[in-house]
Every structure is written in structure tokens, then in C-alpha cells.
Amino acid sequence: MSATAGISQVALGGSVPPLTAHAISVSLPTWNDNVGYEKGEKRVVDAMVTGYPRFFIHRSIQKLARICEQKFGANGERCLLCPTRKVAEACRSYMIDRSAKAGSQVTVRLVQFFISPEGEKDCTNRSIELHIALFPGESFPFAKEFWQHTGLCISSRRAERCLSMLPEESPVSGSPTSPSLARPPTKPGNRHYSNKSLSWTPSTSPPLSQPPGSTSRSPAAPGENLSFDQTTYVEERYGRNLPLESAAFTKRALRRRIAGVLVRDTPSEWSTAGAQEAEVGPSTRGVESVTEDDVFLYPTGMSAIWSAHQLALGTRPTAKSICFGFPYTDTLKILEKWGPGCHFLGYGLDSDIDELEEILRRESADTTHPPALALFTEFPSNPLLRSADLPRLRALADKYDFLIVVDETIGNFVNVEVLPYADVVVSSLSKIFSGDANAMGGSLVLNPQGRHYAALKAHMAQTYEDVYFDEDAIYMERNSRDFQQRIEVVDGNTLAVCTLLRERSIVGGSTDAHTVVKDVFYPRWQTAEHYEKCRRPDGGYGGLFSITFTTTAASRAFFDALRCHKGPSLGTNFTLACPYTILAHFLELDWAAQYGVEEGLVRVSVGMEERQELLKIFEDALLAAEATVESQ
Incomplete structure (x- = not known):
């Protein structure tokens, strides 16, 4: 069966992936469903059996x-x-x-x-x-x-x-x-x-299912009603999960994998990755002295970001933070609601660095506080896939003595090397590191070559507590064993899809009368010179892109015609799309638009489906969007 034929549309409100007890996405298959979700329409709210974990209480x-x-x-x-x-x-x-x-x-x-x-x-x-x-x-x-x-x-x-x-x-x-x-x-x-909760919960956990494009990880057939103990037995019996008693081993394996210190880290080596005798070497993260002790695990990517901000507040003199580039919404909320606030430079372009220099010069004139606490930036950003000039920002941080915190979730450390420019690197492990969309997690990595490393490490030693639930960590370790191999497939698929769409876009030079694609946002073309400074020799451009259209009608037609899973989140082994601005900024559309995040923007996380079938999916959706020109 082809990958395309294997993708069945999940009903509104169903879990994505389907039949997954701890799925981290929910099906919103049409543009109107997404609008209805944001408006709190009864037909949508009543249909939802799950949702993204930080927005929907399981x-x-x-x-x-x-x-x-x-x-x-x-x-x-x-x-x-x-x-x-x-x-x-x-x-x-x-x-x-x-x-x-x-x-x-x-x-x-x-x-x-x-x-x-x-x-x-x-x-x-x-x-x-x-x-x-x-x-x-x-x-x-x-x-x-x-x-x-x-x-x-x-x-x-x-x-x-x-x-x-x-x-x-x-x-x-x-x-x-x-x-x-x-x-x-x-x-x-x-x-x-707001509160979007429902009232029913199953007494048992449905088995994990295989999302389109991923490798099978569970022998349980769809529809089997396994109890919690039965599911645990099946996962351990077939060698997919470590026993529940192996949490310390599991978390050590995760920290080593994230630190890049495992000499051998392939899916076949998983049983020794967390062992005391496992062979470790210099880190591959761009700073050789990184060790597993510089990696800290969290229950979600957002808790890692929140903790990085708390770390800055706990070790540095009081000052405003800097949010550089248009970020995922809650990152900005954290910087605004905890501490003295932040300077928001929402374009993330070189002109914003010019403005930042002016802010720093002005703030440094007041000797009662430092000019800045810490700068937070995504590499690349979500959803515009822009990359900051990290070497230039690092120079400013050294000059004015503030921290740099880089969220590498979208770039990921297989593709990019950002740690040399950061004091702290955070990531959402829930995304492509996991891939299966059935476990949440986050990480925080300290740069041992950073000038504030000693203070940051000492503070973490005193304040860090491990709140990452053991069973979540066990699933995360299982999912991440083939992380690097999956990235290569996803990178190749995404570049192929983006190339197809860009060739039929205004930004790509298309002059066809039916052209409806305005721009394709992907690190290969967005602020490419800055991305290249941090791209690893064999690194790709990631699995996420955004696309804008000449009309809202074209956006809707393209999205509704896509034959893939549709819902929040990204970094899944299967292709997942959403009308990002509608979901993230529905009540502030004009504010988002001034930073280039248009109402009709569609964000796509490309998966591991067979490439030619994947291209056919997007070709058909593009034809549906182009047909709106004829109907006008």
C-alpha cells in the first residue's frame, strides 16, 4: 500500500495519531474547523476527545x-x-x-x-x-x-x-x-x-498505532483494548521499551544522546546507551567539553524555556529580557509575565539587530541595572523560519554582558550547531526528537565554554528538580533511538516539497496567470546566509515550512485539499499541517500580520511518507488552490 493511500482523514476532534492514548495532537481537518475551535463553537468543542497537552487537559x-x-x-x-x-x-x-x-x-x-x-x-x-x-x-x-x-x-x-x-x-x-x-x-x-476540557476518560489506554510514514513500534493491532499492565508488558516483551524500573538508565541515555557524547548511538545500541560502561567521547554539539551533566530534562519544551528564564533571573542582575524574532506565542508570554518584562524585536532581521544595539546603548547609560538580562531566539523561528545572525548577537552579548538562550527545536542539533553561540540551548523533545507524537519532553543544555557557565551550573545544582515522569522518559528514549536517521528522510522530503511549491510561487519567479503562492518560508531561502553559518557539514534544512497565498480563498482551498493529518504540533514522523496564524493568534491577527505572519499562512511539518506520493499530495492541493483563480 502506498503512503498516500495509507493516510486516512481523522475525524474532527480525534487523536492524532489515531488510536493513541497519549497523542499530542488533535484532528482539525478543515479551515472552518480551526476557526470554529478558536471561536469555541459547540460542534467543534463537543467533538474533541483530546488536544495538545498544554492547551487541553487530558x-x-x-x-x-x-x-x-x-x-x-x-x-x-x-x-x-x-x-x-x-x-x-x-x-x-x-x-x-x-x-x-x-x-x-x-x-x-x-x-x-x-x-x-x-x-x-x-x-x-x-x-x-x-x-x-x-x-x-x-x-x-x-x-x-x-x-x-x-x-x-x-x-x-x-x-x-x-x-x-x-x-x-x-x-x-x-x-x-x-x-x-x-x-x-x-x-x-x-x-x-481559556478552558477547553471535556468530561470523559477511558479506564484503559488504547494501544499505540502506527502513523503514516513511520516504522512500526507496537505489535498491538488497531482496535485492541489492552489494559495498562498489558500494554506495558507488550512494549517491554518486544524490546521496545525499557522496564519501568530503568528510569535512571533511560534518562542518562537521553542526556547522553542530547549531549552528543555517545560514541555509538544507533537503534541497535539502545540497550547500552544509558549504562555506566557505555563508551562516551567528546561532544558533537560544537563544544567538545559538553557532558551529560550539562543536560537537564523537563516534562515539556515550554518548561525548559520557562526554566531557562528562571535560571537567568536567578543568576543575573535584574533587567528586561530580549525576544528576538517572532516566537512561538508562549515564549513571549513567559518573558512578559515573569520578571521586569522584555524588549520585543519581532522581525528577527538584521535591522532588528541594529535596533537592539541602540536599545543596549541607551540602557547601558543607566548604571542602576545592566542593559539586558538575556536574549531569547529560535533557530530558525516559528512560523517564518528566519535565522538570526548568531555570531553578531554573541558579540553583543559579550560586550553588554547578557545571556543568549537559543531554542533549536526546529533546526535540531543534527542539522545545526548553535551551542557555540549560546549560554543555554533549549529544545522541545516532543517534536522530531520523538517523532511519534505520543510523548512530551524538553531539554536544557548549558555551554561549558560560556563566560557565565560556573554561575549557571551552580544555580542548577541547587535548584533543579527532576519532574520528568519516568514513563514519559521511557517512551521518549524509545522514540528517539532512530532520531538521526529519521531527520535525513524528513529533510530530504521537505526540501523536495518546498522546491515544488517555490517553483510555482511569485517569489520563485512564476508568471503563470494561475499563480496563487506568494512565498515559501524555509531556511534554504529565508535569511539563508545566517542559517548557513550554523548548518553542520551534512546538515539539512529541517522538516518545517510555511506557505502564504495571494488570497484567503486560495489558503483555505490548499489546506482543505491536503490529504494529510491536520492539527497542532510539528516534528512528527507523518506530515501534519495547520493554519498557524488562525490557531496561534486568532484574536490578534492584525498584530501578527505586522510582523509578516499573515492570516492565511499555512504551516506544514513534513513527515517520512514515500517522496513521490508526498509530492502528489501537495501537487493536488496546489491545483485546488490555483482553481480558486478560475472561480473568481
Whole structure:
């Protein structure tokens, strides 16, 4: 069967990949579905059984939250479930601060809940500690903001483990509009900061399915209803997952893989990657002295970014941060809402560096504070795929003594070498490092050659706590074993698709009367000179691109005609598309447009499907877009 024939459209609201208990995307197959999602239309909201984890509370987490609210809450209180007391305290501080600024300070109380397997005498290793933030129900939007901005609350796998240890008769009664699920009245705001939760959760986890273009990782047939213990047995029996008791081994393997120190790291070498006797050597990350001890794991990519900002606030004198380039939305929110704020240079072009130099000169005249705390930039950026001139930014950081934090998620360290220019490199492991879209994770890497390394490392030694749930790490290690091989396939496919589309675009020189493509945003052509400075000798240009059209009608036609999975997220082994600006900036379309992020922009993450079939998918979608010219 061809790759194209194997791609079936997932129904609105279904999990992407399908039949995946912990899928990190949700199907929004048409342009109108995406608009309806942002507007909160009942037909869309009622159809959703899952969603991106920081924007949609997984059904297992909802179920556990209802139990906790009934057990510990009072007077209609709602709760947020946190993995540690430190995270719960950060949640409380954020809610108090934001509610006070909104005019009415909320009261938040914390409760510790220790859950252990029923009937077991010695259950220390299997017990789970929850820290519950309880607050008035109408204050839930502030809690949801913390959840989304920081990515630090509990994962769906942690929730399932907790539920498996609670007696079945635990009270979970209540209507679909119970206090834990009802949406309180709020002022209009970004739709991503509202509550989009549903009320049903399965008692068992459906088996993992094979997404189009990926290699089979689970022997379970679609539709099998395996229990949690059965699924765990199958994964371990067939050598796909390490045993649950191997979390330390697993995380060490992940940190070595990210540090680039494993001398042999192929899919066949996975059983020794985390062993004490594994052969390690100089790092391949561009700074040879990097070790696994310079790598820190987090439950999400956003929690790594939030922690990098907290690290800067904890080690450097107080000053504004710098957001360079148009970033993923929550990165900017973090820099604005924690600390003294930030300077936003949203184009990410050389002209912005000129403006940055003026800002730094002006701020350095005030000797009461340094000119800047830290500069955050993506390499390349999402969704315009622009790359900053990192050597020039590094020179400014050295001159004015601020940190540089680079998010390499889209470029990834197989393709680009950004660590030599950064003090800190962060990444969302949930994306192409995993590929399977069934596990969340993030990483933070310190540059041991950076001038502030000693202070940063000492602060991490004192403050870092491992909140990455063991089972999530085990799936992430399993998924990432063939990371480098998958990148090569994805890079080649994406370049081929982008070349096809650019040849039929205005920017590519097409003069055909039916031309509807304005531009194809891809590092091969966007700020290419800066990307090339950091591209590794054998590196490609990544798996993400964006495309703009001459009319909104063409954008809609192209998107609706694409025969691939459609939903949020990126870096999947299968092709995944979304109308990015609609999803990320629906209530601020004019603001986004002034930075070149047009309303009709379509973002595509290319997967591992067979190349000729993949090209046919995009050729057909392009023909549908071009047909809108004839119909006008």
C-alpha cells in the first residue's frame, strides 16, 4: 500500500495519531474547523476527545482532578495538579500575582496527596506524590495560564498511574457541568488561555498505532483494548521499551544522546546507551567539553524555556529580557509575565539587530541595572523560519554582558550547531526528537565554554528538580533511538516539497496567470546566509515550512485539499499541517500580520511518507488552490 493511500482523514476532534492514548495532537481537518475551535463553537468543542497537552487537559488528568476536588476541595473549589511542592508554589505565586494585577487577589491553598498501590506494604518505589493547588472556581483561567505557559503540571501518564492506584469506588460523580469542568465567565482574551476540557476518560489506554510514514513500534493491532499492565508488558516483551524500573538508565541515555557524547548511538545500541560502561567521547554539539551533566530534562519544551528564564533571573542582575524574532506565542508570554518584562524585536532581521544595539546603548547609560538580562531566539523561528545572525548577537552579548538562550527545536542539533553561540540551548523533545507524537519532553543544555557557565551550573545544582515522569522518559528514549536517521528522510522530503511549491510561487519567479503562492518560508531561502553559518557539514534544512497565498480563498482551498493529518504540533514522523496564524493568534491577527505572519499562512511539518506520493499530495492541493483563480 502506498503512503498516500495509507493516510486516512481523522475525524474532527480525534487523536492524532489515531488510536493513541497519549497523542499530542488533535484532528482539525478543515479551515472552518480551526476557526470554529478558536471561536469555541459547540460542534467543534463537543467533538474533541483530546488536544495538545498544554492547551487541553487530558481526560485522565480531568478525572484525577475531579477526585482531588471532591476529596480536598470546598465551596466549589477547582484544582491544578502539580508534580512537586516547588511547582505548586510557583503556580500559587503566579495566580496571586496575576489576579492581583487584574484587580482581585485570589486565595490559593496547597495540599499534598500521597498515593500508593492499594494493599501493598512496601510500595515506596511505586508511590506517587501529588501537590494540589486549590482555588475558587472562577479563578481557573489564571491556573490554566500557568499550565500553558510553564508546561510544568502533571502529564497524562502520571495521571493514569495515579488512577491505577486509587480504588475504583473513588467518588467521581457529577454532571458534565461540574465545578471542575464548567467554564467560568472571563473577559475576551487569547483563546489558547481559556478552558477547553471535556468530561470523559477511558479506564484503559488504547494501544499505540502506527502513523503514516513511520516504522512500526507496537505489535498491538488497531482496535485492541489492552489494559495498562498489558500494554506495558507488550512494549517491554518486544524490546521496545525499557522496564519501568530503568528510569535512571533511560534518562542518562537521553542526556547522553542530547549531549552528543555517545560514541555509538544507533537503534541497535539502545540497550547500552544509558549504562555506566557505555563508551562516551567528546561532544558533537560544537563544544567538545559538553557532558551529560550539562543536560537537564523537563516534562515539556515550554518548561525548559520557562526554566531557562528562571535560571537567568536567578543568576543575573535584574533587567528586561530580549525576544528576538517572532516566537512561538508562549515564549513571549513567559518573558512578559515573569520578571521586569522584555524588549520585543519581532522581525528577527538584521535591522532588528541594529535596533537592539541602540536599545543596549541607551540602557547601558543607566548604571542602576545592566542593559539586558538575556536574549531569547529560535533557530530558525516559528512560523517564518528566519535565522538570526548568531555570531553578531554573541558579540553583543559579550560586550553588554547578557545571556543568549537559543531554542533549536526546529533546526535540531543534527542539522545545526548553535551551542557555540549560546549560554543555554533549549529544545522541545516532543517534536522530531520523538517523532511519534505520543510523548512530551524538553531539554536544557548549558555551554561549558560560556563566560557565565560556573554561575549557571551552580544555580542548577541547587535548584533543579527532576519532574520528568519516568514513563514519559521511557517512551521518549524509545522514540528517539532512530532520531538521526529519521531527520535525513524528513529533510530530504521537505526540501523536495518546498522546491515544488517555490517553483510555482511569485517569489520563485512564476508568471503563470494561475499563480496563487506568494512565498515559501524555509531556511534554504529565508535569511539563508545566517542559517548557513550554523548548518553542520551534512546538515539539512529541517522538516518545517510555511506557505502564504495571494488570497484567503486560495489558503483555505490548499489546506482543505491536503490529504494529510491536520492539527497542532510539528516534528512528527507523518506530515501534519495547520493554519498557524488562525490557531496561534486568532484574536490578534492584525498584530501578527505586522510582523509578516499573515492570516492565511499555512504551516506544514513534513513527515517520512514515500517522496513521490508526498509530492502528489501537495501537487493536488496546489491545483485546488490555483482553481480558486478560475472561480473568481
